[in-house]
Amino acid sequence: MAQDVHKERSFDAFLSSAPLLPELVEHIDVGTKWHLLGTLLHVDDKKLDGIEQLQGHDDTSKTLKMFQHWLTTTPTASRRQVLEALRKRVVNEHTVANKYEKYLKELHDTTYAPPSTEAVSIFQMNIQSLNKALVSPVQVSQLLYCKRCISEATLDEMERMDQSRSLDDKKTILLTAMKETVSNDYRKLKNIAKVLSDVEGTRHIGREIVTKYGKALNIVILLSAYEYYY
CATH class of the missing domain: 1.10.533 (Death Domain, Fas)
Structure with missing residues (x-):
């Protein structure tokens, strides 16, 4: 294992890996667009509608539940997919995407710099x-x-x-x-x-x-x- 600890990994490969739920909750705030974001991430429409109808949950809470479902039901979930969805015209959250990508770059450099x-x-x-x-x-x-x-x-x-x-x-x-x-x-x-x-x-x-x-x-x-x- 000692040889793997400091193994270098490209940023491109890092983006292709699955994100952690805490990082998504902390860095992805799109307000009411969470439903559109979920659709672009191919979350089941019935699941999205069910989250939408939850009583006493604000957009942040609904976003969290959407991401939870996406991560647990999508084996191919990746950070890249989130960035691409945020930059789609229908969502148009380039600022959020850019800040999230900057965070990911810093995380990658900290984790994988030899x-x-x-x-x-x-x-x-x-x-x-x-x-x-x-x-x-x-x-x-x-x-x-x-x-x-x-x-x-x-x-x-x-x-x-x-x-x-x-x-x-x-x-x-x-x-x-x-x-x-x-x-x-x-x-x-x-x-x-x-x-x-x-x-x-x-x-x-x-x-x-x-x-x-x-x-x-x-x-x-x-x-x-x-x-x-x-």
Whole structure:
């Protein structure tokens, strides 16, 4: 199963999968057009009429019941079908469709982005902060080497730099090497963050990286595991 957890999946394939009822209820609000939407989704006319005649139910409640019936009786139900139905001229809910599609894109990217991409993104977001906070890049490079987070060649280059090289040059070389490490092995980001957490000037950045990546990795694992089992 571990190999499946981070398996990439195209957005097109994601749209072809069945939606979850909570996401439909949260993002699809078409008011009185729920009946038309149900018709376009091929929900049985008698069922739609029965929902229409329910007493004490508003349009939101009727929409929920329509989607419940559609999902339980349509093996081929998909997110794509909902988007296409919303954009049909008779329904003409392009704004709702666009917002729902945007949500789906974000959900897809969160769920199926490989951890290497997520790790590089998190590191990239912190590069500017690191560039400002790093005051002893040679010392940090030595600590990173002990954790096998940079190569021996990079460490040698950092230690050989004489006083004629600016602090900015040293930072650039080190940050470039760190990013390359994360690109090659996303798991190294945790070790890099630990080193940064042990250095006073970068402690807050290291902790922030640990927190962000921990949350991102858990989200990917939990959502992918949910789909794997259900």
